[in-house]
Amino acid sequence: ATVALSVQNLGPALESDGVSPGQDLPLAKRVALGAFSRRYPLGPLDLGGAAQLARTGQGDIEVGGGLEIAWWPVAGRTFVGRIGGRHTGDGTASPVTFGAGFAGDRIRLDYAFQGYDSVDGAHSFGLAFR
Template structure:
């Protein structure tokens, strides 16, 4: 167990040095949005999560729960996000794939819109699409994975695209999973700025434990994560969820999350998120909510099929 923790720490140290310096080009808002409805309810602290949509958080975890997730998020009618993620196993490795599509209105021709301003809209129509493909393997209880991402953004002033990489590692420690991940790393080894976009590169250490019984009918779960971004800001996040399981196969879950909002890219977002899930056998309907400053809030719904 000590060697696993040491491994995670070593990766953290080496990766921290790889975080790029602050850049002036805008960060695509799609890269700042939640990749999972459940994760959104948990304050986006999901690097140790599971399910197909964990592909947006940690490639090492893509094999932890098989299925497909389809979700849709609305930003007060001024933007909408659709995403699809699925996973499977091939030759002993876990494979995940996902696609996300964001349509939004920006006040600037270069699409520089804080994710927290998506509800407010703007005069320039823009869209982003993100493709994700990941693979992970597990050896001696340690899971490692990599995700390749490709973002294409259509803006008023033209099209921008950039490839990215995520590297993750995770392991189970007792009832909890701990994970370390480097997200949105520059796949071009420093040439990403040439695309006219800034990547929200960050290193995140997190843990999660779910399904802890409380009495006969309830389970609790909790997740926590702390990220260090390119500007060396420490961004903590966390969430808890409580599930009521009246009969096997059925569960009703409520969750609440909190996070420190990175400024200025996410200004306008509330630090608090809420979520809920109704799960019936292989199907689950997820919902998450986050208040935005200004005219509205964002709602996200997702359907998971295990």
């Protein structure tokens, strides 16, 4: 298992010249503790799990977890599907998230989606080179 602690958004507030001139926009500070299990083989697939506990700057507690399913048809090429859930307390974000990934010899591509009430959803993309 892997365990990690992260502290996010430690910088100063953002200066706003457009939406609210003269008003600074504070960053949403957050501390999170997460754990990820190693993948366990299940037939042609590997299964892994993750859990996270976070505290926002306002003192709210966020709890989340997820499942990762990996398949490698050829050595050095892995396809991954992910589904997760979290409770944020604000009610504007969907509690369910989806994702997918591909890992090749020297490259990794990742995608994630989370729905929101105010917009169609947030799409996140990641690209890593080794």
